[in-house]
Amino acid sequence: MVLYRDEGVVLRTQKLGEADRIVTILTKRTGKVRGVARGVRKTTSRFGARLEPFSHIDLQLHTGRTLDVVTQVETIRPYGEALVADYPRYTAGTAMLETADRLTVGEKEPALRQFLLLVGGLRTLVEGGHEARLVLDAFFLRSLAVAGYAPALAECARCGAEAVRAFAIVAGGVVCGTCRPQGAAVPAAETIALMIALLRGDWPAADASESRHRVECSGLVAAYLQWHLEHGIRSLRHVEREPAHPSAQFPHGSRT
Amino acid sequence: MYEGVVQSLIDELGMLPGIGPKSAQRIAFHLLAADPADVKRLAHALLEVKEKVRFCRICGNVAAEDECRICRDQRRDPHVICVVEEPKDVVAIERTREFRGRYHVLGGAISPIDGVGPDDLRIRELMTRLADGQVTELILATDPNLEGEATATYLARLVKPMDLTVTRLASGLPVGGDLEYADEVTLGRAFEGRRLLDV
Ligand SMILES: [Zn+2]
Ligand SMILES: [Zn+2]
Numbered sequence: 001m002v003l004y005r006d007e008g009v010v011l012r013t014q015k016l017g018e019a020d021r022i023v024t025i026l027t028k029r030t031g032k033v034r035g036v037a038r039g040v041r042k043t044t045s046r047f048g049a050r051l052e053p054f055s056h057i058d059l060q061l062h063t064g065r066t067l068d069v070v071t072q073v074e075t076i077r078p079y080g081e082a083l084v085a086d087y088p089r090y091t092a093g094t095a096m097l098e099t100a101d102r103l104t105v106g107e108k109e110p111a112l113r114q115f116l117l118l119v120g121g122l123r124t125l126v127e128g129g130h131e132a133r134l135v136l137d138a139f140f141l142r143s144l145a146v147a148g149y150a151p152a153l154a155e156c157a158r159c160g161a162e163a164v165r166a167f168a169i170v171a172g173g174v175v176c177g178t179c180r181p182q183g184a185a186v187p188a189a190e191t192i193a194l195m196i197a198l199l200r201g202d203w204p205a206a207d208a209s210e211s212r213h214r215v216e217c218s219g220l221v222a223a224y225l226q227w228h229l230e231h232g233i234r235s236l237r238h239v240e241r242e243p244a245h246p247s248a249q250f251p252h253g254s255r256t
Numbered sequence: 257m258y259e260g261v262v263q264s265l266i267d268e269l270g271m272l273p274g275i276g277p278k279s280a281q282r283i284a285f286h287l288l289a290a291d292p293a294d295v296k297r298l299a300h301a302l303l304e305v306k307e308k309v310r311f312c313r314i315c316g317n318v319a320a321e322d323e324c325r326i327c328r329d330q331r332r333d334p335h336v337i338c339v340v341e342e343p344k345d346v347v348a349i350e351r352t353r354e355f356r357g358r359y360h361v362l363g364g365a366i367s368p369i370d371g372v373g374p375d376d377l378r379i380r381e382l383m384t385r386l387a388d389g390q391v392t393e394l395i396l397a398t399d400p401n402l403e404g405e406a407t408a409t410y411l412a413r414l415v416k417p418m419d420l421t422v423t424r425l426a427s428g429l430p431v432g433g434d435l436e437y438a439d440e441v442t443l444g445r446a447f448e449g450r451r452l453l454d455v
Contacts, residue, residue, distance in 0.1 A: 012369055018274040052402045053369075084405040087413060094368040235368030 002063045006030050007076060009118055010055045011101045015041070023051050023070060025059070026100055026118060031109045035061050035068040047073040053097055054080035056119060079122045088240040089125055092132040095235045096121050096139050102229050103147050113146045133241050134206055134214065137221045138198040145199065149228045153196045167192070167220055169227045191216040215241075262288070314385070316361035316378045318343045326359060333357040338395040339382065339411065341365050341404065345435045349397065352444035357395075360385065365403035366410055374410060382411075386418060393421040395450060399435045400425070412453045423450040 008027035016022050019041045025033050037051050050057055050073040060072035083090045100118045104111045121139040125132060144150055152173030155162050164174040168184035174192060175184060190213045197205035198217070209217075218241075226232045258266065262284060270280035287295055311317070312324035319325070326332055326346070336357030340346055346359050362377040385391065396411055398404035412422050425446040438446070 017276070054402070080402050084402060084409055087406065087410050090406050090409070091368055098369050234371040237371075238366075238368035238373040 003060060003071070004030065004063070005058070005060045006033075007056070007058045008033065009079075009097075009100075009115070009122070010051055010053050010057065011097045012053055013037075013051065021051065022067065024101060025057075026104060026111065026115050027059075028112060028115050029110060031111045032101070032104045032107050033061065033068060034107060035070045036064070037070045049078075050075050052078075052080050054078070054083055054093060054122060056122070077123075079126050082126045083122075086128075086132075089128070089132045091235065091239040092136040093122060093125055095136055095233055095239050096125070098233050098235045099140060099143055099225070099229075102231075102233065103143055114143060117142050117146060130203060130207060131214070133218055133239070134198065134209075136239065137195075137214075137218055138201065138206070140221050140225050141195065141199045142201075144225060144228060147228070150199070151195070151224055153192055153199065164192070169224050185220065187216050187220060188213055191220070195221065311361075315359045316343075316363060316381065317346050317359055331356075334390055336393045336395065337382075337385065337391050338397050340397050340435070341399055341407075342436075345397065345399075348436045348438065348443060349447070352440045352447060354444045354447040355395075357393075362398070362407070365398055365407045367403045377407075379411070379414070383414070386415065386420070389419075391420065393423065395447075396422065396424045396453065397435065404435075408453065422453045424453045425450050 006027040006029050008025040008030075011024045011026055011032075013024070014022045016036065019039050021037045021040050023035050023037050025035065027033050037047065040047060040051055047070075051070070055078050056076040058074040058076055059070060061068040061070050079093070083093045096118060100114055104114055117139060121135060124130065124138075125135050141151070149172075151157070151167075152171075154164075155174070156164055156176040156179050157168070157171045157173040158175055158179035161176040161178070163176055165177045166175050166180045166184035166186045167173065168175045168181050171179065171181060171184070175181070190209065194206060194209045194213050194217045196202075197209075222233075222236055226236075265287070266277070266280045266284045269275055269283050270277050272280075275283070287298075308320060309318050310320075310322070312319040312327055313322055314327045315324060317324040317326065319327075321328075333356050336355075337360050338349065338355055338357055339360045339362060340349065341362055341364055343361055346361065349355055349359075360378070360382050362379065362382075364372055364377055366372060366374055366377065386394070394411075394415060396408040398407045408424055412424075415422060425443075435443070
């Protein structure tokens with residue numbers, strides 16, 4: 001039994017038995033860790049709330065035979081509290097957690113850059129200065145880059161030519177007229193410019209983009225991301241773009 | 257490993273929630289030693305629950321008939337609906353004796369990471385119930401954890417265009433826990449002190 005301490009972000013929790021949870025945490029130094037939190041679903045638990053998804057925590061665990069056991073938790077920032085009050089931001093945040101989980105394949109393999117990206121992404125999301133979906137797409141693009149899958153955006157992914165025309169997922173980004181495979185998407189130049197801005201963290205340029213280019217960008221980024229992960233990101237389907245008027249979906253929903 | 261039928265009983269018991277291999281073994285040997293009549297009654301109850309218990313067509317609670325006991329009770333206030341995740345939450349709230357309105361059981365909470373979105377819950381049915389204007393207050397009693405809060409936020413926003421008072425159980429319920437584990441006093445207090453939700 002070895003005690004260790006680290007800081008991390010709770011990616012997900014699963015019920016275990018009557019009152020316990022298995023908590024998956026992306027930590028700063030150790031990488032992804034799965035630990036048991038005993039008794040957290042009981043209302044008398046010392047750290048139930050601190051081990052909710054999105055929580056940035058300082059924690060102590062001891063190694064166990066199959067799973068490590070969480071023994072101490074202190075909250076650094078409870079991002080979940082702010083996120084649940086805003087549904088589109090909450091769903092965007094959920095897709096971030098799932099992606100961070102999926103991109104860090106091995107447990108206890110240090111993933112410092114992915115950890116820093118996640119903390120930065122959650123902070124930006126909570127601060128609310130940019131559209132939630134833009135923050136999510138920026139997180140996707142940079143996470144792909146950290147994982148070694150950055151899409152080529154400035155020059156042809158195949159030959160390096162500068163005059164690019166299309167975006168081909170299989171080719172790894174933008175392609176020129178000669179290299180362009182069949183069925184490649186032909187996005188607006190502004191959409192590619194937005195992807196470049198998001199990848200670089202150029203927020204003034206990203207914030208100035210038009211809605212149609214944002215939608216096109218999200219589509220390309222999502223397709224590119226899902227192509228690089230074996231299974232799709234489940235929560236992506238539930239991400240809401242902006243405060244819509246959901247009652248319109250339910251014809252019986254409003255009193256007339 | 258035990259022989260044939262004993263091992264398959266242990267395997268079946270071990271698949272129940274909260275029962276590990278050790279408990280499964282203990283229960284199996286308890287049943288082996290028990291009076292045959294007692295075991296028959298248990299077997300009968302197991303079969304009967306699958307045959308006879310249904311879900312109330314109005315609120316989604318477990319019911320012995322088309323509609324549950326609470327929905328059929330004319331003395332229950334039809335102007336207030338308390339929204340919960342699971343039938344066991346109805347039981348927990350009924351224990352407090354604080355609430356005289358009706359329920360709506362969602363069948364879970366929104367959890368995008370598990371692939372559960374609003375369309376997978378009984379939200380459409382809730383909207384249908386609210387459509388005739390009889391309900392004036394909606395109490396959101398989803399679990400005091402992240403998924404429960406997100407579900408409450410979603411519902412509050414959804415019913416915003418309607419002329420409804422939307423309340424959430426007061427804090428004081430320990431965050432991160434399951435509603436069913438809250439004791440009667442705490443849960444009752446949370447009901448009394450429910451706060452207006454404004455999204
Ligand atoms: Zn080329
Ligand atoms: Zn009912």
